[in-house]
Amino acid sequence: MAIRLPEIFLLGSLMVIAIAADLTLDRYWKTALPNIPIIQGNKGPSTVPLCRRTNLFLPPVTTTTRVMDSQSQARMFRLDFLRLLHSRRSPEVPLIAESSDPVENPLFQTDVIPSTKALESCPKEDIGDLKEMLKEENLHLHTEDAEQGRLPLLILSLKEGSEERRPAIVFMHGGNTNKEWLRPWLEAYASRGYVAIGLDARYHGERAYNCKTASIDALISSWRNGKTMPFVFDTVWDLIKLAEYLTKRDDIDPKRIGITGMSLGGMQAWFAAAADTRYSVVVPLISVQGFRWAIDNDVSPVLKALFEQARIDLGKSVIDKEVVEKVWNRIAPGLASKFDSPYSLPVIAPRPLYILNGAKDPGAPLGGLEVPLKRAEKAYKDTGSPGNFKFKAEDGIGHEVTSSMIKESSDWFDKFLKQGDTTYE
Structure with missing residues (x-):
């Protein structure tokens, strides 16, 4: 042919x-x-x-x-996944980071602002005047030629420090929140010598353009026209471009860049690490699940407004398997098949991966993790790095990030990112 x-x-x-x-x-x-x-x-x-x-x-x-x-x-x-991401892109633009103003009133797409209690428990160095010691950067990174192609960044680090390049960690917020909500977490890591990077996922924070329904509107629009991938995948593209930018910075060690996030942000972190090996240590929180397993076992999907609209559009009386499968195939092709967790988690090996979930999380039942975890364990064993993989489901916890999860993830990053080179042959 x-x-x-x-x-x-x-x-x-x-x-x-x-x-x-x-x-x-x-x-x-x-x-x-x-x-x-x-x-x-x-x-x-x-x-x-x-x-x-x-x-x-x-x-x-x-x-x-x-x-x-x-x-x-x-x-x-990775090549197959990148081909998918590339298929719905606007034209690329030069990778330029522009200074911007701090956000005074960050947008939350919910009337109830999530508590930062767990984030505030993250271990900090005992620095009395930490606020004065912090260097804050507010930037916009251009990732493609589209309205959502301006990636807002909040970067915190210590002003005083050695001339050596530092480890960095990218932090991803959950649904309906924003990068400013992550500040307690960013400050804690910055106090311990990390360059801490928070960002707004697509249709969140600055990228919601003062619209409280921006995220769900984008999901429904994608379901109807199939032109974008607002659920996880489009933000993964941003994270690939962000990795390119971070590895060029003089203050960051390009071999020591970690990534973490919670809920929606944890999914974006896990898929970004699967797509891009420049993320050398990975900790997704309350996010890893089996999408195909959930369909086959009639697990009620989140994003109710999206699936309810799809049900109406398809002339269905209930949100059944056909509705769920058609929605995922439209807005995130492959999410419930070749890019699902049984296939995406193993490709992170041998890079350190710690998955932290709640044992009673209704959105990520433990039954749906059985196959992905077995395949991930095998991949780490086959690559001679079984100690680089860990999973924990916290007893009695649903869809909630706890202080112990924050502490566990902090210890995991310190273990690997503060020991030098985490690039594996």
């Missing part, structure tokens, strides 16, 4: 993005693949360049070959 020029250009641009976002695996493909041990007939093992291997028998599966297979699958997952 003939390949048209536009298809060649698209494939080429996707390969460029995949390589840029996959620094660790880029070295792997350049070094490990060209000289793979093989068996040629009865002559015993030998090593030949990849391009010359024909009609040969592969050796028995070993730890090395399992690692290669795991990483090649991860690379293909």
Whole structure:
């Protein structure tokens, strides 16, 4: 079949993005693949360049070959995911960060402002004049040529410090909140020597443009026209561009960038880490679930207003499996299939991953985590890094971030990001 020029250009641009976002695996493909041990007939093992291997028998599966297979699958997952993200993009623009003013009255898309009690429990250094010691940056990063392509950032760090580059962590807020709500969390990490980055997800905070229904309006619009992916995936694109920006900053160690978030923000964090290996340590909070499992087991979906509108549009009397599946396929293609947690979690290996959920979270039942956790554990074992994976479901907790979760995630980041290089071969 003939390949048209536009298809060649698209494939080429996707390969460029995949390589840029996959620094660790880029070295792997350049070094490990060209000289793979093989068996040629009865002559015993030998090593030949990849391009010359024909009609040969592969050796028995070993730890090395399992690692290669795991990483090649991860690379293909990333390329496929990036192809999807690229399919609904506005034209790209130069990656420019512009200074902006602090937000005085941040927008919450709910009448009840979520409590910051758990965030305020995050360990801080004992700095009496912390407010005066903090350096605050308010920026807009351009990620694409569209209204939602201006990514608002709130970055906190200590003014005084060594000239060495510091570890950084990206923090993702939950649904209906904003980056300003994360301030207690950002301040705590900044006090301990991190560069702490908060941002507004799409259609939240500054990106809601003073509209309290911006998020649900965008979801319904996507359901009806299929032009954007406002549930998780569009913000993942922003996070890929953010990783590109952070690795170019003089104050950040590009090998020590973590990412965390809660609820919707935790999903965005986990998918961003699956898509981009520049996120070297990952802690999603109350967010990891099995979307396909939820459909098959009649778990009532969140985002009721979206699914109710879809039910009406489809002429259904109830929100059934068909409604849920059609909505996900429209607004986040692959979310309940090839990009679901059983496939996206394993590709994070061997980078440190700690999943913290509530044992009674109705949106993320433990039954839906059985397969994804088993596959993730296998991926970490196959890559020789079983100690880099951890899961905890806090007893008696529903869809709530607790102080113990905040402390556990803090310890996890300190363990890996303050020990130096977290890039794995």
